[in-house]
Amino acid sequence: MSISSRFAVGIHILTLIELNKDGVTSSEFLASSVNTNPAVIRKLMGMLKKAGLIEVHPGIAGARLAKELSDITLFDVYKAVNVVQEKELFSIHESPHPDCPVGRNIQNTIEPLFTAAQLAMEKVLRNVTLEDVVKDIATKENIC
Amino acid sequence: MSISSRFAVGIHILTLIELNKDGVTSSEFLASSVNTNPAVIRKLMGMLKKAGLIEVHPGIAGARLAKELSDITLFDVYKAVNVVQEKELFSIHESPHPDCPVGRNIQNTIEPLFTAAQLAMEKVLRNVTLEDVVKDIATKENIC
């Protein structure tokens, strides 16, 4: 099972808004680049807006970044699109049997281990900004 | 979205096999402790067996660990129960538009970042063994 591609698409959206900042980045334009439906993009834009990452207004075409590129980390996007809940990357089975020494302790024993693993993953995401992503694409395109 | 509880149940199974090593750990016994169906347990036991973590034989009740407790890491269990594929904790949208500078590069740019995050998470799992889990439960039960 994989984490929803909303995360990757969210990064795509923000990156394209930046690289197209001299133009109008509408949901249709984004949908074409991502290769999906404009309604899907608008739903994601709603999440990014709610998280304070972009500015977008009903009736007005286009979206703009609400923060500096270097102030937006992949973790911000990850949280914005709501793909993984806090402490819930891994799920633990409910209601193990309380009469068993393992059953009555397994959840409390496992939980901090799973949380530590999740936090390690999230720490990597915190250390990458959209600026890094944009620069990497610029390098690949030789427009640096 | 969460990683399947097969992972947590796999840990539960192995831990209980160890703590019940003087008895017979059948799928029914395990199912009772986990609070699920014996067939679910047998399916998981099949995965753990295939990964070389336990020994179990058709027609013979009970399972035994195939390795030392300290030689089984959470990562081994995680791989055994097949909850996350290599490089696929995060999914990336397919077929972005090749005519767009972002569309034609986003996958290659994002992939190593996602992989790094996944590896950081897995590294934590590699550093915890079943022995740690069993000891923690023993401590909680005051049977240390």
Added chain:
DNA sequence: TTTATCTGTAACAACATTGATTACATGTAA
């Protein structure tokens, strides 16, 4: 004010995965 165009959002379908359940074939030992 009307019209065109955009965002915001809800409803629905198609699909995949999970976990539970049932059933039964197969293997083992008494």
Added chain:
DNA sequence: TTACATGTAATCAATGTTGTTACAGATAAA
């Protein structure tokens, strides 16, 4: 032979994802 265990397939309900359609509401321009 019998009792009981594992191995495994089929099915189902519940859930989440993604795509699609439709339409309400906001805005700007004619």
